[in-house]
Amino acid sequence: MTLEDVKTAYDTQDVPMDKLTAVIDQAVAKTTPKRKHLNWWQTTLIGVGAVAAAFTLVLNTSYSFASAAERMPVVRDAVKVLLFREYKHVDKTSYADIKVPLLTNLGSTELADKLNASYASEGRALYDAFMNKTAETPKSLTQTYQEKVNNDQLLVLERRQEMSMADTATKLSYTTIDKQRGLVLTLPMLFKSNDYQTILRDYVNKQIAASDKYDTPVEAISKTQTFYINSRGQLVLVFQRGDIAAMYVGPVEMTIPTNLIDSQLVSHEYVK
Secondary structure (H helix, E strand, O other), X not given: OOHHHHHHXXXXXXXXXXXXXXXHHOOOOOOOOOOOOOHHHHHHHHOOOOHHHHHHHHHOOOOOHHHHXXXXXXXXXXXXXXXXXXXXXXXXXXXXXXXXXXXXXXXXXXXXXXXXXXXXXXXXXXXXXXXXXXXXXXXXXXXXXXXXXEOOOEEEEEEEEEEEOOOEEEEEEEEEEEOOOOEEOOOHHHEOOOHHHHHHHHHHHHHHHHXXXXXXXXXXXXXXXXXXXXXXXXXXXXXXXXXXXXHHHOOEEEEEOHHHHHHHEOOOOOOO
């Protein structure tokens, strides 16, 4: 299978837009975390709807894509990540600051529109859920973002959500974009077959067994496993807080040696 075959398969598949993780991973929602359930906000993302509904939601906020574009600085041909919207709330018992990113000059207008609509919908859903003030609502909620990688080929956008109730929970999300081909990379797209799942699982569990910092082996590496490709062209698996280690450890990143998965890769276009 060549990279062009991968792109053809990507272009012809249906892209579910019912929640942001589906846009990024092109698959079903992630498996439920074993240790920490944050259902107050996870359930709000399920009803976000399709792309058209997402745009309707965005256009009915006080900011619109049109007005954001008018305020946008000249960015020439470089892909930029700008602040589209910031939701803030402060009172005597709670605090929220949710920053929503906006991708510009991505090349593929269709992909940029899908991702921007999804980011906007997610941000509004998080804010609305926070303001609902249920018993499970955290005392504080922040969302920030950063360009983890932005080179000639790849843009990796990291979104970090920090939620505080009795303790603080962190959720990391990544969008890994091939800027040249205008597609979002998923884990299965990088490999020839599903054999990579076993190889990655065994490697992760070996690292867990060898370290005092980790305490919970993984049963499987799913197709929707959180990941990104770093600036050195290495595959990095990301485990959420509490997945494989005690909660105080926080999120865990594991960089996979390329020689371990070399024979399984479709090519070295992304993972070097």
